[in-house]
Amino acid sequence: MATYVVTGAFGYSGRFITQRLLDRGHAVRTLTASPDRTHPFGERVAVSPFHFDEPEALRASLAGADVLVNTYWVRFDHGSFTHDLAIGNTRALFEAARSAGVGRVVHVSITNPSADSPLPYFAGKAELERALADTGLPHSVLRPAVLFGRRDILVTDSQPAGSTALTRWAAEHADSLGVTYASELARHRDRIREYDEL
Numbered sequence: 001m002a003t004y005v006v007t008g009a010f011g012y013s014g015r016f017i018t019q020r021l022l023d024r025g026h027a028v029r030t031l032t033a034s035p036d037r038t039h040p041f042g043e044r045v046a047v048s049p050f051h052f053d054e055p056e057a058l059r060a061s062l063a064g065a066d067v068l069v070n071t072y073w074v075r076f077d078h079g080s081f082t083h084d085l086a087i088g089n090t091r092a093l094f095e096a097a098r099s100a101g102v103g104r105v106v107h108v109s110i111t112n113p114s115a116d117s118p119l120p121y122f123a124g125k126a127e128l129e130r131a132l133a134d135t136g137l138p139h140s141v142l143r144p145a146v147l148f149g150r151r152d153i154l155v156t157d158s159q160p161a162g163s164t165a166l167t168r169w170a171a172e173h174a175d176s177l178g179v180t181y182a183s184e185l186a187r188h189r190d191r192i193r194e195y196d197e198l
């Protein structure tokens with residue numbers, strides 16, 4: 001059994017990841033901006049708010065973790081929540097993980113991140129992959145194109161154009177997120193791997 005810290009365990013992908021880790025007998029703690037959000041895990045997940053602006057508190061919240069699974073990101077600029085904020089916060093998270101001696105980081109990125117991208121989402125993800133590598137921590141980077149499953153907003157439960165081969169396939173595999181990450185590391189031949197192998 002390992003101790004995982006999952007950022008955003010009550011968010012979209014975080015719920016799937018957390019459920020699968022608990023099912024496998026791992027201990028899960030979460031760092032979240034929404035500690036009071038309703039969730040299905042009861043007392044099984046220890047909850048701590050993010051302390052992005054307090055390095056020592058952030059480090060303490062990661063102490064003892066074997067693995068950090070990072071889903072944290074800001075999808076699009078909205079008011080004070082910006083990609084620049086997410087980049088700075090994620091850098092602080094990685095530095096705290098290094099300082100706390102976390103054993104491994106599993107970081108969720110995006111397909112084709114590029115420092116040259118005119119899109120802040122993709123340029124920001126490239127910057128963070130580099131920042132993670134620079135920590136020297138053992139790590140895996142996941143580069144999904146799209147995540148789908150129960151309650152997603154794009155593919156499975158909100159089909160915009162009726163039933164297609166893609167939506168039928170997605171519905172059939174709707175519970176697979178967290179067991180396998182089908183788009184894991186596009187450069188790997190082995191495109192389906194389980195979290196425990198990352």
Ligand SMILES: NC(=O)c1ccc[n+]([C@@H]2O[C@H](COP(=O)([O-])OP(=O)(O)OC[C@H]3O[C@@H](n4cnc5c(N)ncnc54)[C@H](OP(=O)(O)O)[C@@H]3O)[C@@H](O)[C@H]2O)c1
Nearest residue numbers: 008011012013032033034071072073081108144145146147
């Ligand atoms: N969804 C997709 O189709 C897709 C495709 C490719 C890559 N990805 C990547 O996969 C990762 C997880 O995606 P997801 O769909 O599961 O994300 P999500 O649940 O919407 O967000 C992940 C976590 O980031 C935090 N967060 C999101 N928006 C925020 C905001 N405006 N301000 C502050 N915190 C915010 C939330 O933390 P709290 O819950 O703690 O508040 C959330 O749990 C992301 O890194 C994303 O870039 C997603």
